[in-house]
Amino acid sequence: MNQTPAYTTHHPRWYRTRISTYWWSRKWAYFRFIVRELSSIAVAYFVVLTLMQIHALRQGAEAYAAFEEWLRRPLLVTLNAISLFFLLYHAITWFNLAPKAIAARFRGKRIPDILITGSNYGAWLAISVGLVWLLSRG
Amino acid sequence: MTKRSNEPFLWFLFSAGGVVAAFLMPVLLFLQGLAFPLGWLRPSGYERTIVLLEHPLTRLLLFAMCSLPLFHWAHRFRFTLYDGLQIKHLNELISFFCYGGAIAGTALAGYFLWSIP
Numbered sequence: 054m055n056q057t058p059a060y061t062t063h064h065p066r067w068y069r070t071r072i073s074t075y076w077w078s079r080k081w082a083y084f085r086f087i088v089r090e091l092s093s094i095a096v097a098y099f100v101v102l103t104l105m106q107i108h109a110l111r112q113g114a115e116a117y118a119a120f121e122e123w124l125r126r127p128l129l130v131t132l133n134a135i136s137l138f139f140l141l142y143h144a145i146t147w148f149n150l151a152p153k154a155i156a157a158r159f160r161g162k163r164i165p166d167i168l169i170t171g172s173n174y175g176a177w178l179a180i181s182v183g184l185v186w187l188l189s190r191g
Numbered sequence: 192m193t194k195r196s197n198e199p200f201l202w203f204l205f206s207a208g209g210v211v212a213a214f215l216m217p218v219l220l221f222l223q224g225l226a227f228p229l230g231w232l233r234p235s236g237y238e239r240t241i242v243l244l245e246h247p248l249t250r251l252l253l254f255a256m257c258s259l260p261l262f263h264w265a266h267r268f269r270f271t272l273y274d275g276l277q278i279k280h281l282n283e284l285i286s287f288f289c290y291g292g293a294i295a296g297t298a299l300a301g302y303f304l305w306s307i308p
Contacts, residue, residue: 074276087275093267096212096260099220100296103257106223107303110244114237125228133224140220144213154206181218187243188222189232 088139089146095139148173201266201290208263211256250304257300258293265289 077083109120123129151173152166226232234240243249269289272278278285 072277077275087271090267090271090275093264093271096208096216097264097268097292099212099216100257100261100264100300102220102223103253104296104300104303107244107253107300110237110241111303111307117237117240121227121234124224130225130228133220133228137217137220137224140212140217143209144217147209147213177214180214184215184218185222185232188219188235188240189226190235 088142092139092143092146095136096143098136099140144177148177201262204259204262205266206263208259208261208266212260212263215256216260244307250307254300254304258297261293261296262290265293 077087106120109117124133148170152169155169157164157169222232222234227234235243244253266289269285272285273282
């Protein structure tokens with residue numbers, strides 16, 4: 054409302070209907086949109102957790118053992134389970150949107166969406182299995 | 192002359208961060224946050240993790256995994272507050288808080304990973 058264009062002193066009052074702050078709770082699709090956007094908080098949280106882990110690793114074996122012990126607290130396990138849900142939601146919505154962002158063409162024809170989505174899911178699976186193999190000893 | 196918008200650059204960081212977060216984060220949080228603490232899987236241990244961490248490629252990857260997703264968060268969170276809660280009058284403050292946080296996190300990650308003994 055206060056973004057008044059500089060070229061006129063008397064511009065007509067803009068017609069804008071007021072939208073409730075809770076507009077996203079009215080419809081399931083809107084709600085899913087907000088959940089998707091909020092998944093970014095879990096993304097930031099995981100970065101903080103990673104930074105803490107790197108810091109603990111830098112400080113030595115004892116500090117790292119304390120960090121691992123801290124992660125065993127029920128509160129942390131619960132928080133991480135909730136965050137994992139949001140991270141999965143982020144990943145799935147991201148891969149499903151990929152064909153819309155990557156409108157790739159091959160010999161003049163658009164590559165079918167399912168191929169792009171499929172290859173994303175395939176790569177996701179491969180990376181995940183690879184990291185489990187790399188970071189755990191079974 | 193019109194002012195160049197830096198929105199495309201921020202969108203690029205948002206997008207790159209989204210890709211990194213989608214591919215790497217779920218499995219890492221599953222391992223670190225659930226599988227290891229609850230004893231479903233055994234972690235490879237401090238010694239092996241340190242060896243892994245000392246490799247330049249791991250550090251580069253970790254740096255990307257910290258920095259880009261923070262910009263992803265900054266961008267999304269900023270617009271969630273803007274559209275979702277319609278906090279439009281605090282736009283500058285919110286941008287400063289979001290991108291400033293991402294820059295601070297990037298600097299911290301850079302320092303941590305650069306100065307590993």
